Amino acid sequence: MEKTFNPSQIEKACYAHWESNGMFRASGYGEPYCILLPPPNVTGSLHMGHAFQHTVMDALVRYRRMKGDNTLWQCGTDHAGIATQMVVERQLNAEDKTRHDLGREKFIERIWDWKEESGGNITQQMRRLGTSPDWEREVFTMDPNLSKAVQEVFIQLFDEGLIYRGKRLVNWDPALLTAVSDLEVISEEEDGHMWHMRYPLADGSGELVVATTRPETMLGDTAVAVHPDDERYKHLVGKMVKLPITEREIPIIADDYVDPEFGTGCVKITPAHDFNDYEMGKRHQLPMINLFTDTACLNENVPEAYRGLERFEARKRVVEALDTKGLLVQIKPHKLKVPRGDRSGVVIEPYLTDQWYVAVESLAKPAIEAVESGEIRFVPENWNKTYYQWMHNIQDWCISRQLWWGHRIPAWYDENGEVYVGENESAIREKHGLAPDILLKQDNDVLDTWFSSALWPFATMGWPDKTPELETFVPSSVLVTGFDIIFFWVARMIMMTKKFTGNIPFKDIYITGLIRDENGDKMSKSKGNVLDPIDLIDGIELEALVSKRTSGMMQPQLAKKVEKATRKQFPDGIASYGTDALRFTFASLASTSRDINFDMSRVEGYRNFCNKIWNATRFVLMNTEEFDTGKQGGELTLSVFDRWIWSRFQDTLNAFEQHISDYRFDLAAQSLYEFTWNQFCDWYLELSKPILNSDTSSESAKRGTRHTLINVLEHMMRLLHPFMPYITDEIWQKIAPLSTQKSDVISIMLAPFPESSEALKDNQAEADIEWVKSFIVGIRNIRGEMDIAPSKKLDVLLQNLSGADEIRLASTTDYLLSLAKLDSIQVLSKGEEAPASATALVGEMEILIPMAGLIDKDAELARLTKAEDKLEKDVLRTQGKLNNENFVSKAPPAVIDKEKAKLADAQMQLAKVKEQKIAINAL
Template structure:
C-alpha cells in the first residue's frame, strides 16, 4: 500500500513550483523547428513590459495554455511563442515618472541616455510579467522569448517601413491628428477614449465690419476662436440669404475673416453659424481644404497658447478659455452660455484631454491593405470565433481611415528616414545612409519620431519567427493555428496583423481567431485601478492554487459573454481539485501496478458503466476543445469526475477492491480504476496541469511527465474503452433504485446506520434479471440487509414505496413506519407525477400534435405518458393501502 504518498488535502504551492521547474528543465515546452508531426502554433499577445498580470492576461493565457497542452497530448509539434511589447508611450511614462522622483527629466538626460535608462529599467523590471505567466503554468517556449525592440524585430520593422514607403503606402503630411499634451505626442484615432462630460456651449457674435449685427456661432471650446479663419453657413440656410457683407470681424483678434458657404454646416444646430478653426478641428480642417483657408495654430504642442494667440500667448489652454470668455463678455459679443453635455477625447495612456492638432506626421494608407484583410475573412482563410465578431471586424475595416504611425517620443523604433540638410531630400532606408542620394551631401539628419508600438506588434506573428529571413521556423509554423485575444484589441492588433501578414507573407497570420470575453468584477463593472475593484490573479493563485483558478477561468469562458469574476466560484473549484486529489489518494491505496489490458471476463456492471461513460467524456471533451468551447469541456470533466467517477463508481467498486468479490473481480476493478484515473489525469491536464502531474508521478506504471502522455482516444488500447448503451441503461436502473430507497430513508428520518429490508416487484423479465444479477450493488449503496426480487405482489405489511421504470420497490418499515409521514410522502410524489402527466396528456389530446409532429416525438410522448401513468398508479395503490391500514 502506498497511501502515504498522498497527503489528506491537496497543497498547491510546493507542487506548482516543483513541477514548473521540472518542465522547464526538461525542455518540455520546446517546439521543434522541423518535425514530421503536425504543427500547432500560437503567438502570445505580448503583454507590455511595464505590465503586471491582470485578470485579462490570466484568462487569455490560460486559454492558450489549455490549447497548447491539449495539442501536445494529441501529438502535435506545438510552438507557443512568448514575448513582450515595448509599449512606447506607457513605458516612457513609467521611466519618466521614476526619473521625476530623482528630480530629473528626460531632456536633462538627452535622448541617448534616456533610452539607456529605459533599457536598464527593462532589465530590472521587464521580466515581472513573464514570471507571473509562469505562475499561471503557461507552457511557452521560453527559450524563444522575443521583445519588440530586439534587433531582429527592429530589422523587421525597418524593412516593413521601407517597403511600404517605396510602395507609396506610407507618406508624410500635415494633417489634423489627436494630440496629447502630457505625453507630447500624436495619437491614432483608436488611441483616444471618449467620455461624456458636462460642459458649456458658448454663443459668440462675430460682428460685421461696421460692428453691427453679425453672425452668432456656438462653440464648446471658446479659446480656439483665436485661431478662426472663417465663419461658415449652410448655402441653403434662409436666415442668411440676405447678407450684405461677406466678411465678419473676429472678436479679440480684430481680424477680418470671410463668411463661407459649405453644405457640411448643420442648419439645425445652434444658430446655423459655424466658426472654422482649421488647426484645431478635423472637420474644420476639411472645410479649410475645400475653401483654401489658412490655418492658424493657437494651441501649442505643450498645451500653452502660441504667439498666434495675441495677448493670450503663453497662457495655459484651460486658463485661456476663462480669459477668452471674460474678454468676450467685456466686448459684449458673448450672447449666452448654455449647459451642454458632450463627449471629450482622452489619451488612452494618461487620460489627459487630447486636442485635435494640426501637425506633420507619418501615415499609412491602410485602405488597400484592409481590402485584402476583409477578403481573407470572407474567403474563410481566417475564421473568427465566435462568428459574431466577424461583422464588427468588417464594419471597422470598411470604415478604416489612414493610420498615424509617428509618435513624438523617444522610446520606440526611430523612423528610418533621413533628411539631407543640403537639398531637403528625404531618404528612407534600412540602414543609415552616409550620403544623400540626390545631391551627395553628407549632412543627413534622421527623423526623431518613433513608430507607434502597434506598428511593430502588427508584425508579431512573423517577426518573432525570424522574418525577413526565410527561416525554418516560419516554414514550420506560419500561419499560426489560432490567435487568442480579447475583443478590446481586435482593431488595435488583430486587424493590423491581418493586414501586415497578408501583405508581407502572402498569407494570413492565423487560421482561427478566438475572441474571448472581458473579465469584469462581480457587478459586471470593468476592473480598473481607479475604481478599486481589481482582483489580483496572483492573490487568487495564492489563496486557491493555480489549478483551481485556471479551471474557474475555463468554466467561465462561455463564448460571447463577459466574465464576472467571483471568488466563490474559485473556491468551489478548489474543492474540485481536492476531490480529484482524494479520489486519487483512494485509488492509490489499492493500486500497486499498472494495467495494460482490461480483464474483460470479470468486469462488473459499474466497471463497464464507467468505461462507457469515460468513452463519452473523452470524445466530448476533445470536441469541445476543438471548437473553443472551454466551458463545456470543463463542465463535462467536472461532472464526470465528481458525479460519475467519485459518487457512483468508486462507491460501487469498494467491495470488490476490499476483496469481498474474489480475486478475479478485484483485479478487473483495479484495471478499470487504473485506466479511468489515468485517463482522467490526461483529460484534466490541460486545465489543471500541476495537480495532474503530481498524481501522475504517483500512479504506478507511468514514466516521465504527463505532458508526454497520449490523449486517450489516440492510444493503441483506445478500442478497449467503448460506449455501451445497454450497460448505461442497466446502471441507470440501479441508480434510480438506490436513489429511491435513499429518498425514503431521508424523508422518513431513518438512521443511516439501520440496514433495510427491501422487496422488489417486477413483471418485466429484463428488469428483474438486471436487478437480480447486480443486487449486490444496490445492497451495498442503499445499505440493505436483504433484497428480494419477485414477479408477485409479495411485500412486507408495513412498507414505504418507491417506483422506478419497470419495478416497484417496497422498503420494509416493520415497527418503525410513520403512516402519516408515508402518506404525505406518497402524496407529494403523486402530485409531482400528476403535474407532469397533465402536461403530457394535453399534448396527446391535441389532434394537431398527433398529426403534425414527427412520429418519433409522438412515440416518445406516448411512452412517457405510459411510464408516468404506471408509476402514478402504483403509488396510488400503495397510498390507498397505507390509508386503509392507518384507519
C-alpha cells in the same frame, strides 16, 4: 499523500521540471499547431484578463501537444513605447530630473537597464499560471531581428508609396508631447458649456452670433460658416466680419456641413484646431492659423496679451474680454464628447504637425477579403461585423510618435529638407549618390508600438529571412485575444501579414470576453475591485490586500471606501486556491458571451474539485499500490461497473474534444467536472468498494476492478491535464507506474492524449448501471423523506420483477446491499401478501420498505400524495397532447411515440401509487 491537496507545495518544482527539460519546445514532427501570444507590455503585470486568455491558450497548446502536433506557443513582450517611457520618466522625476537632462542616448540606456531589471515581471507571473510557451524563443519587440523586420517593412512600404509624410491635423497629446492615433483617443461625454458670441460685420451693418464649446480658438478663426439655404443668413454670405480681439476681418462662407438647427446656425471656423473645420478650410482655401505651442499654450500668432497662456486660462480670458466688450450673448450648459489621451488622460488637441502615415486602403482590401472568404474565422462569428465596419471606413494610420523609446524612423533629411529612407546613413548615401559633405540628419520620431506588433506573426518567425519556422508556423492556428484590440492589433496583423508573406496570420480568432467583478463592474484601481490572479493562487492576508488596493491610487480620496469594501468582502483575506483551481474557473466561465463576471465562489468550488481529485487518488492508491493491478498479466474480469465507467469515460472524452474544437471551454470543463465528481467519485468508487472488500469476489474480479481504478484515473489525469496541469502531473507521477501507460515518460505533458475507443462503449453496462442507480436512489429517497437514519440498515422486499430485473438483481445484490445500506433483499413470489410498506419503483419493479416500526403512516401518505399529484399532472398534460388531433396528425411519429410511452409510464406509476395509498389508508 496528505489528506488535503496543497497546491503551493508542488507547483514551483513542477514548473521548473517542465521548463528545464525543454518540454515547451515544438516537437518538430506532426501537424503544425501554433498560437501567438499577444505580447504583453514589458511594463505590465499579469491581470485577470491575461490570466484568462493565457489559460485558454495554454489549454489548447497542451491539448494539441499531447495529441502529437508540432506545437509552438510563440511568446514575447512588447516594448510599449509610451507606457515604458512614462515608467522611467517617473523614476527620473523622483530624482528631480527629466529625460532631457539625460539626453536621448542616456535615457534609452536607462530604459534598457530598467527592462533588464524589471521587464521580466509578467513572464515570471505567467510561469506561476503554468503556461507553456517556448521561452527559448521568447522575443522582445526591440530585439535586433524584430527591429530589422520593422525597418524592412517601413522601407518597402515607403518605396511603394504606402508610407508618406505630411503636414496634417493630428491628435496631439499636450502632456506626452506626441501625436497619437485615432484609436488612442477616448471620447466620453462630459459636462461643458456652449458660449454664444457676437461677431460684428465689418461694414458695421449688423452682427452674427456664433456658438462654440471652445471660445479660446476664436483667436484662430478664419471664417464664419452658415448653411447655403439658411434664409436668415443667406444674404450675408460673401461679406466680412470683424473678429473681436484680433480685429482681423474674416469672410462669411456657405457650406452644407452647417446644421441650421444647431446652436445659432453660424459656425466659427478654426481650421488649425478642429477636424471638421480643417476639412472645411481645405474646401474653401482658408488660411490655417496655429494658435498653440506643443504644450497647448498660446503662441506668437495671438495678440500679445494672450501669448503664453495655457489653453483653459486662455478660455477664461477670451470669454472675459468678450464679456467686457458686450459681445458675450449667453453661456449654456452643454454636454459634449471630450477627447482624452488613453495614456495621459488629458484633453487631446487637434494640432497641425508633420507626421508619417500608412496609406491603409490598399492593405485593407485583402484583409477584408480574408475574413469574407472564411479563410479567417472570428469566434464568435458576430465580431466580423465589427471588423468590417471599421475596415470599410479605415483612415490612414498615423505611425510617428514624438517619443524616444521605440523603433526610430529610418528616414534622414538633408539640409534642404529632402527625405531619404533606408536602413542607415551609409546605405542612403550610396543609394542616392550623396557626397560625404552633404549633412544628413535622422528623423527624431519613433514608430507607433502597434507598428511592430502588426508584424508579430512573421517577424517572430525570422522574417525577412526565409526560415523553416516561417514556412511551418505561418499561418498560426488560432489567435486568442480581447475585442478591445481588434483594431489596434488584429486588423493590422492581417493587413501586414497578407502584404509581406501573402499568407493569413492565423486561421481562427477566438475573441474572449472581458473579466469583470462579480457584480458585472469593470475591475479598476479606482473602484478598488481589482483581483490579482497571483493572489488567488497564493492567497493574501487582509492587511496586505487592503494596502495593495489603496496604494498608488489616482484619486486617494477613494481609499477609505475601497478599504471598507475590501474588509467587508474579504474579512479573512483571500485563501490560497492554487493555479489549477483558478485555471479551471477561467475555463468554466469561458462561454461565448461578451463579458464574464468573475465569481469568487466558483474558484472555491473548483479548489474543492481539486481536493476531490486528490482524495479519489488517495483511495485508488490505497487499493492498488500494494496490490495486483494486473499490470504483470493474470486474468482480468471486468465487472459491469468497470465496463460502465470505461464506457462513460469514452462519452466524456468525446464530448471534451468536441467542445474544445468549438472553443466551448465552459462546456468542456463541465463535462470533466461531471464525470470526475458525479460518475467516477460518487458512483464508481463507491461501487468498487464491495468488490475490493468482499471475501467472496474472485481474485480476477478484484484484479479487474483495481486495474480499472488505476487506469481510468490515469486516463482522467491525461484528460484533465490541459486545464489542470499541476495536480494532474503530480498525481500522474504517482499512479502512472501502476497503470498500463508507458512509464518512461518524465511528465504527463509528454504523454499522449487519451484516444477514443468505440470498443469501450458498452450500452448494456450503461443500462444496467442506470437500473442499479435508480434502485439505490429509490431507497435513499424514502430514507431521506421519511427521516430514517442513514445508519439504520433496512430489509427490503421486491415484487413484480421482470426477467431482466431478476438477472440484474442476481449480479448486483452485494452492491445494492452495500450502497443502499440494506440488511437483506427478499423477492416476493407472485401473489404473496406484502406487509404495509413505503414503495419505490424501478421501472415496473417495486421496492418495498416495510413500515413497521420505521415509518409513520401519515408521513408515508403525504409522500404518496405528493407523488400522486405530480403524476396526475403528467398524465393530464400528456393526454391533452395526444388527444389534440393537430398534434397527432402533424407531429413526427417519433415524438408521438415518445409521448405515448411517457403516458403509459406515468399511468402505470400512478396506478401503483394509488394502490399503495389505498393499502396504507386501510391500516
